[in-house]
Amino acid sequence: MPLITYRQALKDGLAEEIIRDPNVLIMGEEVAQYNGAYKVTEGLWERFGDKRVVDAPISEAGFIGLGIGASMLGIRPVMELMFFSFAYVAWDQMVNNAACVRYMSGGLINVPIVIRGPANGGTNVGATHSHTPENQLANFPGLKVVCPATPYDVKGLIKSAIRDNDPVYFMENTLLYGMQGEVPVEEYTIPIGKADVKRAGTDITLIAHGRAVITCLKAAELLATEHEISCEVVDLRSIRPLDEEAILASVRKTHRALLVEENKPFCGVGAQISHLIQDKAFDDLDGPVKRLSSIDAPAIYSDPLEKYQLPNPQRVIEAVLKMI
Amino acid sequence: MPLITYRQALKDGLAEEIIRDPNVLIMGEEVAQYNGAYKVTEGLWERFGDKRVVDAPISEAGFIGLGIGASMLGIRPVMELMFFSFAYVAWDQMVNNAACVRYMSGGLINVPIVIRGPANGGTNVGATHSHTPENQLANFPGLKVVCPATPYDVKGLIKSAIRDNDPVYFMENTLLYGMQGEVPVEEYTIPIGKADVKRAGTDITLIAHGRAVITCLKAAELLATEHEISCEVVDLRSIRPLDEEAILASVRKTHRALLVEENKPFCGVGAQISHLIQDKAFDDLDGPVKRLSSIDAPAIYSDPLEKYQLPNPQRVIEAVLKMI
Amino acid sequence: MSNNTTTEVNQEEEIAPPLDAKALASGRDHPVNVSLKAEGKIRLYTTMVRIRRFEERAVRAYQQGKIGGFLHDYIGQESIAVGCCSLMKEHDHVITAYRDHGHAIAVGMNQNALMAELYGKVTGCSKGKGGSMHYFAPDKNYWGGHGIVAGQTPLGTGLAYALKYKGLKGCCMCFMGDGAVNQGVFHESLNLAQLWKLPVIYVIENNGYSMGTSLARSSAFSDSLAMRAEGYNMAWDTGNGHLIYEVRAKVAAAIERAHEHSLPTLLELKTYRYRGHSIADANAEKYRTKDEIRRTRETKDPISIFKTILLEEKVLTEDIAKDIEKSARDEANNAADYADRSPYPPVEDITNDVYWSVDNPGKHDNHGKIFFND
Amino acid sequence: MSNNTTTEVNQEEEIAPPLDAKALASGRDHPVNVSLKAEGKIRLYTTMVRIRRFEERAVRAYQQGKIGGFLHDYIGQESIAVGCCSLMKEHDHVITAYRDHGHAIAVGMNQNALMAELYGKVTGCSKGKGGSMHYFAPDKNYWGGHGIVAGQTPLGTGLAYALKYKGLKGCCMCFMGDGAVNQGVFHESLNLAQLWKLPVIYVIENNGYSMGTSLARSSAFSDSLAMRAEGYNMAWDTGNGHLIYEVRAKVAAAIERAHEHSLPTLLELKTYRYRGHSIADANAEKYRTKDEIRRTRETKDPISIFKTILLEEKVLTEDIAKDIEKSARDEANNAADYADRSPYPPVEDITNDVYWSVDNPGKHDNHGKIFFND
Numbered sequence A, B: 001m002p003l004i005t006y007r008q009a010l011k012d013g014l015a016e017e018i019i020r021d022p023n024v025l026i027m028g029e030e031v032a033q034y035n036g037a038y039k040v041t042e043g044l045w046e047r048f049g050d051k052r053v054v055d056a057p058i059s060e061a062g063f064i065g066l067g068i069g070a071s072m073l074g075i076r077p078v079m080e081l082m083f084f085s086f087a088y089v090a091w092d093q094m095v096n097n098a099a100c101v102r103y104m105s106g107g108l109i110n111v112p113i114v115i116r117g118p119a120n121g122g123t124n125v126g127a128t129h130s131h132t133p134e135n136q137l138a139n140f141p142g143l144k145v146v147c148p149a150t151p152y153d154v155k156g157l158i159k160s161a162i163r164d165n166d167p168v169y170f171m172e173n174t175l176l177y178g179m180q181g182e183v184p185v186e187e188y189t190i191p192i193g194k195a196d197v198k199r200a201g202t203d204i205t206l207i208a209h210g211r212a213v214i215t216c217l218k219a220a221e222l223l224a225t226e227h228e229i230s231c232e233v234v235d236l237r238s239i240r241p242l243d244e245e246a247i248l249a250s251v252r253k254t255h256r257a258l259l260v261e262e263n264k265p266f267c268g269v270g271a272q273i274s275h276l277i278q279d280k281a282f283d284d285l286d287g288p289v290k291r292l293s294s295i296d297a298p299a300i301y302s303d304p305l306e307k308y309q310l311p312n313p314q315r316v317i318e319a320v321l322k323m324i
Numbered sequence C, D: 001m002s003n004n005t006t007t008e009v010n011q012e013e014e015i016a017p018p019l020d021a022k023a024l025a026s027g028r029d030h031p032v033n034v035s036l037k038a039e040g041k042i043r044l045y046t047t048m049v050r051i052r053r054f055e056e057r058a059v060r061a062y063q064q065g066k067i068g069g070f071l072h073d074y075i076g077q078e079s080i081a082v083g084c085c086s087l088m089k090e091h092d093h094v095i096t097a098y099r100d101h102g103h104a105i106a107v108g109m110n111q112n113a114l115m116a117e118l119y120g121k122v123t124g125c126s127k128g129k130g131g132s133m134h135y136f137a138p139d140k141n142y143w144g145g146h147g148i149v150a151g152q153t154p155l156g157t158g159l160a161y162a163l164k165y166k167g168l169k170g171c172c173m174c175f176m177g178d179g180a181v182n183q184g185v186f187h188e189s190l191n192l193a194q195l196w197k198l199p200v201i202y203v204i205e206n207n208g209y210s211m212g213t214s215l216a217r218s219s220a221f222s223d224s225l226a227m228r229a230e231g232y233n234m235a236w237d238t239g240n241g242h243l244i245y246e247v248r249a250k251v252a253a254a255i256e257r258a259h260e261h262s263l264p265t266l267l268e269l270k271t272y273r274y275r276g277h278s279i280a281d282a283n284a285e286k287y288r289t290k291d292e293i294r295r296t297r298e299t300k301d302p303i304s305i306f307k308t309i310l311l312e313e314k315v316l317t318e319d320i321a322k323d324i325e326k327s328a329r330d331e332a333n334n335a336a337d338y339a340d341r342s343p344y345p346p347v348e349d350i351t352n353d354v355y356w357s358v359d360n361p362g363k364h365d366n367h368g369k370i371f372f373n374d
């Protein structure tokens, strides 16, 4: 299989869906003529033109609300948030109109919208631009939240997200855009809600999503070579729906779980999974479920400190060693 | 001690602070001339005038942002959200500017603002007006989140919140406003972050905040009389800071915990507490920590169904009986 | 910083003096009204009466405790929804705020389903899930019924965007209150609509108050709220919303601008609500004088005014009017009986209609757990 | 729906023809400029040069990899921050967006602390916690430095509210870009400011682009963005931001309106940025022509223009100019050395400055756990 970047895989997925379905359009700030702030949509405007790739003013609440309204009439907008942090100025549209209209209409209306963009810290831009709202958004019944970690996953999942008739919030990571991975040339999709065991192991289960998966894989490698500890790494891929079977199956095998996420800890995704594991696999656990999240403060600007504030392989290794 | 309502206790607390500190002002939609949509501020405009009690247009992002800016210069605004659900149109101001400015300025700036209002479902008004964002807001380091359940607590805590130099989000409940309770005439405050054991017991710990506390107390009474089960009811009162000692002390005594909240379950407050308990009291537990939340869907309009969707004494009793 | 007295004054000016006969017929000469046949005029009148009776019946049911929560009635404003919706063509759409009963009836929704929704019954238009503020009928091009002030304005802009995207000759009429003009998302919508030339008509139903706050205490403006469109180089107009002929004339021009030139319009129509903000509003007569309400009812009621006009035009007779009254009352009462007799939704319904993929099993390739009750 | 060519054209018109001598001195006759002594004029010129050199040095450090993340330089716009801030009195305050270096230096912040902040060092003005977009100096009445577009506009309105509340004669100058006018919260702020008569001045630094999007592709308007104030019955004005005399004249009028009448103003000043949106912006010359940039630099550079004027006024000589240049370069270089030598914050710092109550133990009656790392 050819090696391509996460960015390229994502772009290919977008392009394929634009070609497949005339109702698919991309909208966001700088997505067209500027080729995307992070070049995810590079070349798409030249290829598909003004109708399918649309530059929007700096009005996230306005253009995302517009996308939700258009989707009610059957358009399938793929909205780019330049940073997912900017979702906060569009929050009401995203959690009330997108999440509740189907319900409040007794199922008469669908909102087949995708809102995508990077949702991560670690890029040395400070607190306002480093938010990770996946836990907050997944709190809302009516929404789906997907966080792909690899080129293969991001392509297969963006295609499923665009074809999904429910609102799907698709969270990427600027630090993964340049990462390479194998992606088949032939078309494929990945079902939303299926986790993926990225590394098999026997001593402990590391559960993560997004870039934290890559962090865990690095840590697992070092733990194997330097400490002879065998880690299983479960990549959630989707936060809501959540693949509980995959989580439980792994923990029942390893009897230990460390939950790693770039979220802030309080009511983060790890909290929900920790509850799940102790609830459904209580007797299978050799010890408490542990969590590793971003250090609990707004994202610090200073580069070396921010690198430490986020979970990194070293912090994962220390956490695992404490558990075994 | 005199018996007064939750609403009256809250109003008395507000009035006392307005008198005590000339920098305290109340602002919100219909808080002045209309006396408050839920009459919490009734009479305060007549008493304190235009300067201290201010009616705002329907511009939550604008006037809350204005309050944050004013607080940076030493004003202590107490902002009313008619419904906390409307926080979603002001989300960026509340979670970026209020939560991060102190940090991003290296501690040079404080934001002594209070944002208060009812944050509850159960009033037959549908999904858009029934949100419970305490878990989302408590996810942000820099914010404090308080959810008082009784007249005594609401008065003592609103006074502490107003005197606090950090942003405090103060979540009430329209269904509690009319509830009566004993409140001393002499002045008092309640420290933010201290839980309160509302009922002592030995068989199981029920942990809740806000109206769910009242629900638990009703259930505990019935469980005692009809099933001879002794429940301890811990009222968190504050979500962030969180009184972990009080939670753990009770669970170490009863060895069982049921977490009850009106939040939606995914990444709700109960998830965080469940993780805490299994982490810090793993060996003290006789069985998994269980949770009871709102049934996982947008708030339904239909009255009898909404009553069932929220945790109620009957659902609490069933959950407890399953655990013992 | 707020000033009540000046407000009162403004309001007084708003109301008196009563309109003379000529003024009452304003807009009659506009083609859309000239071309109206007798049946058409009767239908306009009938629909206004049906809305009024429906809501009066709903208010009674609320007072009887059969309806809870919020009930925002439209009594006094009927001419706007009826006038605007009476001009809808195949691809014209409507969206509004929580004061949505009038628009729902104006687009042709069935009163049984509307009343049952208020009662929270499974036979309601939203199966009892939306309630008074959240009526929907996509089959009638009616997209709600939205509880968050101005939250519907970008949605309406998006409906217009979809029409243009699909190359359909239509528009979206996006209704809102005077208090909604101070929500930022409305301004973002105005900019997008003009920038992208979208066929949307923002109709401000200016009834002078947002809850207990008069226009002067909530909005800074010179002559009109509609003038805010000027900053976006957008067409705008104002009109007397009490006069259904004028409403139709004004909105017809906006519809033509949308259909023929794919351009937006901001249209402000002056109107008035007699009752409180919602039926639960105990202050209805505190933030404005009893007298102000009385005189508006007497001099500006859109139904009485139109009745006078139709009688004078000899289109209507007192007998026909009586029949219209009676069948409107019957329709509303039957709707209440129907709602009363209807069952509540079953408990399982709580988790239906949340996700399309759950309600259509097997059609989506979705896995995993999506509800987290256990 | 977007149209690039028309844009280009707009821009061309914007720029040519170069201003003649008389035009260059526009605003000179205004009292605030007439009353300026030579030192005052030299100080204006010097501050502009110091900002330019500071940022050029920062850009070099960025290219050397000493600074990461975003670096939005202000090069080409210096006359606005310097002109406006030069009129600040005791109770006048400033708040701006992420393009905040110029304002920081204009209010008198120390370049060592500013450069160290860019380097993420503990000696930075925010201890390395805020970075380029988040400069703060309350002691200089400077309230940031805000990364979210238009997020500072209600804050600035609130600073003005606080001044009025305390009965202080002052105002808040709230700076923003041309792209920020399409954020709803800005409109909510305009309404609040006019409704409550707040002493706030919204200064739109219109440099023609928001990132790669030209004004014409992002905003619907007729003559100016400032005209949006009209819908709120707010005073507004436009000016040539390249000319510091004119900037001072225009803002002086707004300050007087704020100080004497406690009224807001929306002031739009035309300007231009030579480089990309941020130093990382590789497209700087893609969404506009090289020629457009070159000719603007040549004909409209605020520093060159003011130098010409001061030479002509005999206030400045080439020798003095050289000295100013040299000490500005030295100051910037010393700041870079200082930043280089300074240490990073210690790891414990990550959880400091989050809560006042944590940083001031015992002063608040707070209990319980507030950080959740374990």
Ligand SMILES: Cc1ncc(C[n+]2csc(CCOP(=O)(O)OP(=O)(O)O)c2C)c(N)n1
Pocket (backbone or CB within 6 Å): B029, B058, B060, B082, B086, B089, C099, C147, C148, C149, C176, C177, C178, C179, C180, C181, C207, C209, C210, C211, C277
């Ligand atoms: C964002 C938001 N803020 C506040 C409310 C509460 N609220 C509901 S209606 C209303 C007044 C709206 O007045 P107006 O827009 O004039 O409409 P009218 O009720 O007069 O039809 C308010 C404040 C809300 N629903 N949404």
Ligand SMILES: Cc1ncc(C[n+]2csc(CCOP(=O)(O)OP(=O)(O)O)c2C)c(N)n1
Pocket (backbone or CB within 6 Å): A029, A058, A060, A082, A086, A089, D099, D147, D148, D149, D176, D177, D178, D179, D180, D181, D207, D209, D210, D211, D277
């Ligand atoms: C709410 C929000 N949306 C998007 C961004 C990303 N962004 C940062 S600056 C910018 C362009 C702003 O342009 P303008 O307001 O003209 O200011 P300038 O950069 O020209 O000084 C954008 C889109 C942001 N920071 N905040």
Ligand SMILES: [Mg+2]
Pocket (backbone or CB within 6 Å): C177, C178, C179, C205, C206, C207, C208, C209, C210, C211
């Ligand atoms: Mg109104």
Ligand SMILES: [Mg+2]
Pocket (backbone or CB within 6 Å): D177, D178, D179, D205, D206, D207, D208, D209, D210, D211
């Ligand atoms: Mg700009």
